[in-house]
Amino acid sequence: MTRRKDWDTYFMDIAYMASTRSQCGRRHVGAVLVQGKKLLGTAYNGAPSGVPDCSEAGCMLVEEYELVDTASGEQVIKKQRCIRTIHAEQNLLLFTDREDREGSSVYVTDQPCWTCANMLANSGIVEIVYHRAYPKDSEKVSALMAQKGLTFRRMAEYEPPSGTLAEVKN
Numbered sequence: 001m002t003r004r005k006d007w008d009t010y011f012m013d014i015a016y017m018a019s020t021r022s023q024c025g026r027r028h029v030g031a032v033l034v035q036g037k038k039l040l041g042t043a044y045n046g047a048p049s050g051v052p053d054c055s056e057a058g059c060m061l062v063e064e065y066e067l068v069d070t071a072s073g074e075q076v077i078k079k080q081r082c083i084r085t086i087h088a089e090q091n092l093l094l095f096t097d098r099e100d101r102e103g104s105s106v107y108v109t110d111q112p113c114w115t116c117a118n119m120l121a122n123s124g125i126v127e128i129v130y131h132r133a134y135p136k137d138s139e140k141v142s143a144l145m146a147q148k149g150l151t152f153r154r155m156a157e158y159e160p161p162s163g164t165l166a167e168v169k170n
């Protein structure tokens with residue numbers, strides 16, 4: 001007999017299942033809204049419905065410069081990012097009601113970027129649970145969560161269900 005899944009694992013598994021719907025070759029992100037133990041919504045990163053997505057039209061890449069700390073001091077690194085998709089967390093907000101979100105939790109496969117975190121902080125949710133770290137915005141996002149008094153936690157020991165991880169470019 002297999003051990004029964006705990007709720008954290010259960011909802012993060014569903015977030016990973018949602019992420020498999022993503023068509024972006026650079027990032028597959030899934031997010032779910034949970035009130036108590038009730039699933040109220042699922043979302044993934046994608047182009048607006050009815051518009052060609054990344055698999056059809058290719059990723060819409062922008063180049064950005066990022067300041068990173070390295071052993072030899074701060075360095076400016078050039079990075080590419082796909083902006084064709086609406087982020088999973090933002091789609092989740094578009095597809096759910098404010099009333100449902102009050103006091104609820106979001107499970108998301110990846111640590112939210114600054115914009116998503118900022119929107120989630122104003123959405124009524126009280127908890128964000130994530131799996132994969134996203135160092136770029138980590139500091140300011142953590143500071144915001146603390147300021148808002150939101151629970152912000154990482155499931156560091158978690159392992160996604162087999163078959164849900166996509167081969168993506170970084």
Ligand SMILES: [Zn+2]
Pocket residue numbers: 023024025026027054058059060082083084085
């Ligand atoms: Zn893309």
Ligand SMILES: [Zn+2]
Pocket residue numbers: 087088089112113114115116117
């Ligand atoms: Zn985001």
